[in-house]
Amino acid sequence: MTAETAHPWAVQGDDALRAHVAEELSRTRQRSAQLTDAVDDEDLERQHSPLMSPLVWDLxxxxxxxELWxxxxxGGREAVRPDIDDLYDAFQHPRSDRPQLPLLGPTEAREYVGTVRTKVFDLLxxxxxxxxxxxxxxxxxxxxxxxxQQHDETMLATHQLRxxxxxxxxxxxxxxxxxxxPAEIVVPAGPFTMGTSTEPWALDNERPAHDVRVEAFALDTTPVTNGQFQRFIDAGGYRQQQWWSPDGWAFVQRAELEAPRFWFRxxxxxxxxxxxxxxPVPANEPVMHVSYHEAAAFSAWAGKRLPTEREWEKAARFDPSSGRSRRYPWGDDDPGPDHANLGQRHLRPAPAGAYPHGEAPCGARQLIGDVWEWTSSDFRPYPGFTAFPYRExxxxxxxxxxxxxxxxxFGxxxxxxxxxxxxxxxxxRRQIFTGFRCARSLSRDEIG
Structure with missing residues (x-):
């Protein structure tokens, strides 16, 4: 099996790890506060879309x-508010029903999360x-x-809907x-290590590391842009069934789609x-707020397809010079502001071709940040998957x-x-910050 890079934390001491945890908890809570303090209490309690919770529920x-974990x-400490466990169990109450629940109000919610955080810092x-x-x-x-942070991105999507x-x-x-x-780059055939067994905070679906082989393929250097997607619209892409899967075409007809969400003439x-x-829609930004069906239809219209998950990860991680899988396209260092558009710093994608310091060894840009990229793969477990710490x-x-x-x-x-x-x-789904890039299989002549 080819190898993945070990995480830098392997050489950190206990005190450094506790300091890192404290910093991440504080930094994350600042973002939550920014998202909830930006609007008044009435706005926090309002449901801006049946697809989303009121912001005060997320908080x-x-x-x-x-508190639970x-x-x-x-910590083995006494429960703070066991009476609200069911109210905030995401599997018991669909988002559309949450405004009717006896939720904590904004003041009480802020006091509750503050009390919990104080206890967490004490036990840390x-x-x-x-x-x-x-x-x-x-x-x-x-x-x-x-x-x-995942709920912060969800709250950011709620802000977009308000x-x-x-x-x-x-x-x-x-x-x-x-x-x-170049419009596209070529990723050669061969094996690489997909997933991870060394990333300390990797979640269960990222594990374990396993060797997979990927055939040679071409991948767009950057995500598909608004200008490129507009050509699909202008060519009648939303009115031509031939580009769509049966489920995609049914969705287009049912939802009466004619453009990405939040666009209008x-x-x-x-x-x-x-x-x-x-x-005005900026032509050079990655297209955003498109469903998987729209991404797949554009790809078919362009004579291409969406990449598989394996293809995407090989393009993003594999370093042919070392034969190892990197943590990120640029290497093993955590993302910095020169690498990728992350963390709500800019509230929009960067133009296609930005972030040269974040380029992958294969030459692809913006694989991290800007827009989530649809792949053609269903969500499946890796070989050897074990649910941890809970199935849900x-x-x-x-x-x-x-x-x-x-x-x-970017969120x-x-x-x-x-x-x-x-x-x-x-x-x-279209309310989330989704885009895509296209791939294509290579002909025998191109492979050589």
Whole structure:
């Protein structure tokens, strides 16, 4: 088997790990506060779409999961609010029903998550970080950081759905590299190590590392842009059944789709609504808010296809010079601002071709950040998968109903994004920050 890179934490001491956990918990809570403090209490309690929870539900749910896993399980402390466990169990109450529940109000929710966090910081000073799998390498703390960051991205998507004046603000992303890039790159055939057995905070569906072979293929250098997708629209792509799967065509007809979500016509040009701003659709940004069905239809129209999950990960991680799988396209270092558009820094994707320092060895750009990328793969377990620490994180979603997304978006935090990270959703989803890039199989002449 080819090898994956060991995580830098392997050489960290216990004190450094506790300091890292404390920093990640604090940094993450600052983001949660930014998302919830940006609007008034009435807005926090409003449901902006039946697809999403009220923001105040997400906030208290963050605290509830932190209490269950860290305060009660890891810390063995007395329960703070056992009376609300059922209210904030995501599997008991669908999002559309949550506004009718007797939820904590904004003030009470903030007090609750603050009380829980105080207890967590208290136990962090002395709890063993080894001895059982849940605490080895501070896994439970990392799981909670990632859980909160995932809900922060969900809350960011809720902000995109809300109406009214802009509540969030950020600087624009960096421009595209001014060097001309090839339209596609070629990834040679061969094996690589997919998944991970060494990433301390990797979740169960990323494990274990296993060797897979991928045939040679071509991949778009950058994600498909708005300008490219508009040509599909102008060519009648949404009206021509030939490009769509049966399920995709039924979805187009049922939902009466004619463009990505949040686009609308203003005379002869396309406009979009983005976090309260109305603006012309920028041609050079990766297209966003498209379903799997739209991504697959565009790919067929372009004479290509969506990459498989294996293809995507090999392009993002495999280093042919060493034969190893990197943690990220650029190497093993955690993402920095020069590598990728992550963490809600910019509130929009960067232009296609940005972030040259984040380029993969194969030459592909922006595989991490900007937009989640649809793949053609169903969400399935890896060989040797073991559910941990609970079945409901991954196992109950395995099967043909969910498509895998890779790479993260501008709203994904670095703690919840790496070369092995797997996201999944229904193929009709459009409110999330999704885009795609195309792939194609190579002919015998191209392979040589």
């Amino acid at each position: 208290a749910h963050i605290g509830s999961q932190e 860290l305060v009660r399980d890891v 000073d002395g709890v063993p970080l080894q001895g059982r799998r849940l605490v080895d390498n501070a896994f439970a703390f990392g799981m909670i950081v990632q859980h909160e 109406r009214g004046e802009p509540a969030l603000h950020a600087e624009p992303p960096p421009p595209a590299d001014d060097r001309a890039l 203003d005379g002869d040009r396309w406009m979009r609504r983005r976090f309260g701003h109305v603006e 994180y991954s196992e109950v979603f395995f099967g043909p109903d969910h498509q895998v997304l890779r790479g993260g978006s 994904t935090d670095r703690a919840a994004c790496r070369g092995t990270f797997r996201n999944w959703d229904y193929p009709i």
